[in-house]
Amino acid sequence: MAAAERMVVVGGDAAGMSAAAQARRLRGPEELEIVAVERGRFSSYSACGIPYWVGGDVAERDALIARSPQEHRAHGIDLRMRTEAVELDAAGRRVRLRGPEGAEHWLGYDRLVLATGAVPVRPPLPGIDAEGVYGVQTLEDGQELLDALEQRVDRAHGSGPGAGEQQPRAVVVGAGYIGVEMAEAFVRRGYAVTVLEKAEQPMSTLDPDMGRLVHEAMCALGIETVLGAAVTEVRTDGQGRACGVVTEEAEYPADVVVLGLGVRPETELARRAGLPLGESGGLLTDLAMRVRGREDIWAGGDCVEVLNLVSGRDQHVPLGTHANKHGQVIGANIGGGYATFPGVVGTAVSKVCDLEIARTGLLEAQAAAAGLQFESVVIESTTRAGYYPGARPIHVKMIAERRSGRLLGLQIVGHENAGKRVDIAAVALHAGMTVEQMTALDLGYAPPFSPVWDPVLVAARKAAAAVRKG
Incomplete structure (x- = not known):
């Protein structure tokens, strides 16, 4: 044998x-x-x-x-x-x-x-490896961070150093998916949160105009979001523990620092x-x-x-x-069978507090880098019928190829029930649909779930019109 x-x-x-x-x-x-x-x-x-x-x-x-x-x-x-x-x-x-x-x-x-x-991306900056600076990639990373947060709570409620402290402060470096998700995590734990982002808008996985909506929403949620902030140093205290993050313009005190710079x-x-x-x-x-x-x-x-x-x-x-x-x-x-992985269309969804963020396909810069000519449209609608209780704003951006009208990408920034609408466009991308074809999609409708014209279809109609004019 x-x-x-x-x-x-x-x-x-x-x-x-x-x-x-x-x-x-x-x-x-x-x-x-x-x-x-x-x-x-x-x-x-x-x-x-x-x-x-x-x-x-x-x-x-x-x-x-x-x-x-x-x-x-x-x-x-x-x-x-x-x-x-x-x-x-x-x-x-x-x-x-x-x-x-x-x-x-x-x-x-x-x-x-x-x-x-x-x-995790960990730039070679002074203090970046100090105690109190955490990446969030593995379960060990999460356990280490939680252990540190619990120790801080114990100190704050004890009689020793740290007792009677004010609201704790967290600084998140980077405003990508992990950065905004960790910002929410600290908000939920009662921290004052500052997010430092080197770019001019958060969420580099969105076009700048959609990232601007995320920035406005984060600030409205009480998350201090500082843009164009190039970090130069993590400041440490006498015990070698992180106590602040320094940028080219300012210093931000911190009880904990989390890196959200991507991987x-x-x-x-x-x-x-x-x-x-x-x-x-x-x-x-x-x-x-x-x-x-x-x-x-x-x-x-x-x-x-x-x-x-x-x-x-x-x-x-x-x-x-x-x-x-x-x-x-x-x-x-x-194992002796046969299977293939044909590729992806780049679908991702996230949230920060009650703001949902989603994208699929190409951004404008990616489409241009690929040599594609395109039209972009942005629409504002509501997540439910406007008269139905709980309807919230939703912004949808759609990118379509000129002349052919082929769907190239979709971005969503909105509230409850906004994010998963991106799956409509993900399926359309896999199928190679045009925005004109998308306008005829038979999507589910009832006032608690969407307006009679779903926001994605409204964007498709506007994109189809832009393609025809282009």
């Missing part, structure tokens, strides 16, 4: 463990040995849920864990925690592992899956092994999620670049939805 092949997975979260689980469903242990390594203490968890756990919407850390290491092992996957892959010998088909106690050894593979994720692919292992990387530093794969030029190595999740189906360009899009799909595709292919 032939020996079982060995599949080695580097990374124990969404992409890696989805790949392992899917491969195990298709091939038993007698055919395929599966070894997965994870350098952290948790597996298969929702990193996207961390801001809501910090803010108190999610009561317990374990609610974010989809499957524990013990559960994976019970399904025939040898998952080794606190074990890091420190070197990849692609020619020799082996990885060098460092275990919890620091001992190292080589492990051979027949099939390798790289699911190393992403790491970059964690591909150092792959880079040193000579594997192909794209402009963002993410691994390049084919439609089967196999690393380009390699028959025995796959990659998925936040460490890869994917094809943007609208622009036709490779792009780094770090989202858990894609990571799970990548894992399913990889596991199916290693």
Whole structure:
């Protein structure tokens, strides 16, 4: 009887463990040995849920864990925690592992899956590594932050130093998705929140005119949002703990500092092994999620670049939805089946307090960079029929290609029931629809849910008219 092949997975979260689980469903242990390594203490968890756990919407850390290491092992996957892959010998088909106690050894593979994720952007500034400065990427990061916040509460309610303090202050550096979500988390915990953003508008994933709406709403929510603020230093106290953030113009006191500057692919292992990387530093794969030029190595999740189906360009899009799909595709292919991941249209949704923010497709700058000519329109409507109680404002921006009228992108800034409307446009983008075709979509209507003309369709009508004139 032939020996079982060995599949080695580097990374124990969404992409890696989805790949392992899917491969195990298709091939038993007698055919395929599966070894997965994870350098952290948790597996298969929702990193996207961390801001809501910090803010108190999610009561317990374990609610974010989809499957524990013990559960994976019970399904025939040898998952080794606190074990890091420190070197990849692609020619020799082996990885060098460092275990919890620091001992190292080589492990051979027949099939390798790289699911190393992403790491928070951490600029080389004075004080950036001080105690009290936190990234929010892993469950360990969230636990460390929550532990620090609870210790601060204990000090504030005790009789020692810190007792009787005023309202605590949080400074969030960066106003992207993580930045605004963490701003909300601190608002919910009773903090005075300052968000510092280097750009002229928050949310670089939106066009500036839509980002301006987010800025206005954040200020109305009591979140001090300072734009054009280039951070130069994190100030520390006598104990070496962060106590303020310094920009070129001012200093902002802080009891806690959170970095929300985005992430970059964690591909150092792959880079040193000579594997192909794209402009963002993410691994390049084919439609089967196999690393380009390699028959025995796959990659998925936040460490890869994917094809943007609208622009036709490779792009780094770090989202858990894609990571799970990548894992399913990889596991199916290693398990003897067949699957592909064709690409993305760039759909994302977030919120800060009761403001919902969403986008799909291309921004104006992305469309121009791709060589496309386009028309843009913005409409203001309400989330429900205007006469129905609870109707709230919603702004929709739609971008369409000139002459063809093909939908290129959609952005939404609004309140309750605004954000998920972006899915209408996401489906339209996948289908290659024109804005004229979108105006005839048979969407659900009742006064509690939308006006008789849904805001997305109002934007489509205006965009179709603009295309005809153009």
